[in-house]
Amino acid sequence: MSYTAVIWNNVEISWSGVIVALSVLAAILLALTLRSARGEPLLPIIALSLLAILFSVPLCRLLHWYSNPAQYASFAAAMTDYGQGGYAPLGAFFGTLLAALLLRLCRVIRDLPAALDCCAPAAALGLGLGRLSCLFTSSNRSKFALEGEHFQRLPFMVRSAQGGGEEEWRIATFFWEAAAALGICLLLLLLFRRLSRRERFEPEWRRGNVFFLFLALYGALFILLDSTRYDANYFRFNGFVSIAQIFCAAALLGVLVICSVRSVRARGLRLWHFLSWLAFLLCLGGAGYMEYYVQRHGNRFLFSYAVMGICLAAAVLLCCVMLASTGGRRRRPAH
Amino acid sequence: MNSGSHEKRAPAGPLHGVLALFLLPALAAALLWVAYCSSVRGSESSVQRLSPPSYSVQRFLTEQKAEALDELIAVKKIYRLEENATVAPAPDPEGYGTAANYEEFLPVLERAAGLLEGEELMLNGETPLLPSFGIRYYYDDSILVCIWQERIEYATCTFAEVRLGHASQLIRKLGGDSYGSPIQKYPSQLAREANAVLALNGDFYRFQNTGIHVYQGTVYTWDGSKVDTCFVDSEGDFHFVKAGELTEKEAVEQYVADNDILFSLSFGPVMVEDGENVVPPYYWMGQSRDYYARSCIAQEGPLHYLMMTVYMATTVRDAADWMIARGCTRVYAVDGGQSATIVLDGVQVNPSQFNAERTLSDIIAFGSAIARN
Numbered sequence: 071m072s073y074t075a076v077i078w079n080n081v082e083i084s085w086s087g088v089i090v091a092l093s094v095l096a097a098i099l100l101a102l103t104l105r106s107a108r109g110e111p112l113l114p115i116i117a118l119s120l121l122a123i124l125f126s127v128p129l130c131r132l133l134h135w136y137s138n139p140a141q142y143a144s145f146a147a148a149m150t151d152y153g154q155g156g157y158a159p160l161g162a163f164f165g166t167l168l169a170a171l172l173l174r175l176c177r178v179i180r181d182l183p184a185a186l187d188c189c190a191p192a193a194a195l196g197l198g199l200g201r202l203s204c205l206f207t208s209s210n211r212s213k214f215a216l217e218g219e220h221f222q223r224l225p226f227m228v229r230s231a232q233g234g235g236e237e238e239w240r241i242a243t244f245f246w247e248a249a250a251a252l253g254i255c256l257l258l259l260l261l262f263r264r265l266s267r268r269e270r271f272e273p274e275w276r277r278g279n280v281f282f283l284f285l286a287l288y289g290a291l292f293i294l295l296d297s298t299r300y301d302a303n304y305f306r307f308n309g310f311v312s313i314a315q316i317f318c319a320a321a322l323l324g325v326l327v328i329c330s331v332r333s334v335r336a337r338g339l340r341l342w343h344f345l346s347w348l349a350f351l352l353c354l355g356g357a358g359y360m361e362y363y364v365q366r367h368g369n370r371f372l373f374s375y376a377v378m379g380i381c382l383a384a385a386v387l388l389c390c391v392m393l394a395s396t397g398g399r400r401r402r403p404a405h
Numbered sequence: 406m407n408s409g410s411h412e413k414r415a416p417a418g419p420l421h422g423v424l425a426l427f428l429l430p431a432l433a434a435a436l437l438w439v440a441y442c443s444s445v446r447g448s449e450s451s452v453q454r455l456s457p458p459s460y461s462v463q464r465f466l467t468e469q470k471a472e473a474l475d476e477l478i479a480v481k482k483i484y485r486l487e488e489n490a491t492v493a494p495a496p497d498p499e500g501y502g503t504a505a506n507y508e509e510f511l512p513v514l515e516r517a518a519g520l521l522e523g524e525e526l527m528l529n530g531e532t533p534l535l536p537s538f539g540i541r542y543y544y545d546d547s548i549l550v551c552i553w554q555e556r557i558e559y560a561t562c563t564f565a566e567v568r569l570g571h572a573s574q575l576i577r578k579l580g581g582d583s584y585g586s587p588i589q590k591y592p593s594q595l596a597r598e599a600n601a602v603l604a605l606n607g608d609f610y611r612f613q614n615t616g617i618h619v620y621q622g623t624v625y626t627w628d629g630s631k632v633d634t635c636f637v638d639s640e641g642d643f644h645f646v647k648a649g650e651l652t653e654k655e656a657v658e659q660y661v662a663d664n665d666i667l668f669s670l671s672f673g674p675v676m677v678e679d680g681e682n683v684v685p686p687y688y689w690m691g692q693s694r695d696y697y698a699r700s701c702i703a704q705e706g707p708l709h710y711l712m713m714t715v716y717m718a719t720t721v722r723d724a725a726d727w728m729i730a731r732g733c734t735r736v737y738a739v740d741g742g743q744s745a746t747i748v749l750d751g752v753q754v755n756p757s758q759f760n761a762e763r764t765l766s767d768i769i770a771f772g773s774a775i776a777r778n
Contacts, residue, residue, distance in 0.1 A: 082444065091439045091443075094436060116428045119435075120435055141764060142587075142588065157442065203443070
């Protein structure tokens with residue numbers, strides 16, 4: 071993927087860059103298609119895409135600089151020379167959100183939740199395709215090696231020449247991230263039409279639910295997958311959980327809070343609300359504990375990630391239950 | 406009620422057309438910018454690389470002319486870089502290879518006979534190679550590199566042997582290409598920036614301000630009271646100076662001038678001198694008596710070097726014994742631990758702590774001197 075695709079004067083663009091650009095383009099086209107399917111204007115999405123790119127690249131660089139200051143001569147050098155250095159993908163999320171808020175303030179986007187609903191499957195598609203650009207780089211290997219010949223092949227695993235002079239097969243992190251993101255995209259697309267139809271016939275049903283679902287699903291998956299990386303980005307004050315994990319956990323919690331507020335408004339406060347919140351906190355705590363556990367007992371990573379996966383899946387399920395309950399009671403037809 | 410107001414598509418007007426005319430090209434430009442920013446630069450193994458812009462077309466043409474005269478004039482070509490160059494020409498991707506054993510490597514040695522000029526390598530038919538690693542090599546008319554691994558007691562040792570055509574191919578590569586730059590990068594990144602065929606981690610001078618630091622012939626620090634120094638002169642020869650021998654600025658500058666020193670390494674200790682283990686019982690740097698991963702470099706003849714990294718822990722004294730057992734007579738220790746790194750073709754080849762590189766301020770790089778298209 072590092073092969074040069076285009077050289078123009080002294081500007082070199084590799085195939086990985088081309089793939090990332092194409093994935094962004096695919097995401098934009100999908101968002102436009104979904105928007106068109108709902109009969110909503112397209113120009114705001116084009117404006118959002120442009121602004122999101124302009125915000126995302128510097129924010130991705132800012133996050134990377136924050137975690138890896140030693141790789142840059144100075145902050146100014148990091149923020150002005152985009153031909154060198156790395157990028158933290160989480161910045162793209164903040165860039166897009168910032169762009170959407172700005173356009174909402176300027177009233178270019180009138181219905182922000184509806185716009186975000188269209189962007190959510192598109193974002194998942196872009197993330198999935200974009201990750202494929204790094205499929206054959208040295209970062210595409212997790213901290214953990216797996217035995218068992220069934221999986222010891224590309225693209226599921228990557229052969230690594232480290233460790234005792236022998237070769238070992240490590241989980242290909244970026245492949246699994248790409249697969250997860252594309253799976254989420256597919257799920258959201260399947261649900262998109264169904265959720266759109268529901269909001270048409272049930273006045274209580276709120277826009278933005280596709281976006282919340284995306285946050286919950288992708289956040290949970292990313293918490294687990296980012297844990298397997300050996301080159302994650304960390305806050306300077308904490309080298310235990312990565313920046314991405316913290317924000318994904320916050321996103322998951324945020325989704326639960328918003329859906330809980332809507333659910334309580336729609337159905338009133340119920341006992342099951344409290345039980346759900348308690349269960350959610352236990353699940354999130356369990357996932358956090360397993361992150362601590364896997365860092366202490368790296369050889370038990372299969373057990374740790376299995377339990378972490380179950381906890382996160384349960385947390386997502388609780389979010390979905392809360393989200394489904396925001397529509398109010400279904401009225402039975404009068405006899 | 407649903408939040409916000411429903412947006413419905415209004416009929417397209419002239420304003421929409423104007424906006425689209427502006428937004429779409431801007432979006433295309435933004436996508437190009439994304440492609441440029443997210444391009445992976447430098448190489449993984451076997452990846453095409455550009456020659457750096459600083460390597461002049463004039464030099465390339467000069468070498469092409471020399472190639473053309475090869476059949477007519479029987480004078481041995483000497484390829485060289487500018488003194489203190491920090492970037493070499495891109496190596497020939499065809500020059501890299503892997504041999505399963507020493508017998509498979511022999512044809513490479515035969516082709517390199519002109520470069521070796523009768524000098525024997527430390528790698529030979531008796532070397533107990535780790536079969537899973539084999540012999541990884543690079544050869545062109547200006548440089549021969551071979552890397553192998555051995556299991557010594559409990560440790561996996563990675564050896565890299567180099568024979569250069571000219572001393573200018575021994576490059577001291579600092580992050581940011583200037584002394585004192587705060588830039589720290591992975592050794593593989595620094596190696597790719599330098600177009601190095603082979604690289605070894607350096608002394609991580611930015612981590613510690615102790616010792617004598619010389620870079621491109623300029624003395625930056627001169628307190629050699631605590632650590633041994635390895636000076637490298639313009640012929641690529643090592644000069645060992647023990648701790649306490651040079652402590653004054655004027656003395657250091659005089660030494661640098663007298664010996665035509667280009668740069669220094671300031672970690673140590675001097676491990677082997679005249680074939681004897683001279684590791685001191687106590688050394689100020691690097692916890693030499695404790696068990697850590699180690700890294701060292703030896704010079705065994707003009708432009709002939711051997712490097713070793715040790716995976717799993719060992720003392721500096723033990724590492725020195727292992728180098729002596731391989732016939733080394735002059736060995737100097739550089740930064741160990743997770744810093745111990747050998748890079749071939751832009752990729753780390755030795756096992757290291759945590760199975761990952763760490764960012765460093767500097768490396769020692771060996772590059773080709775032959776310019777290509």
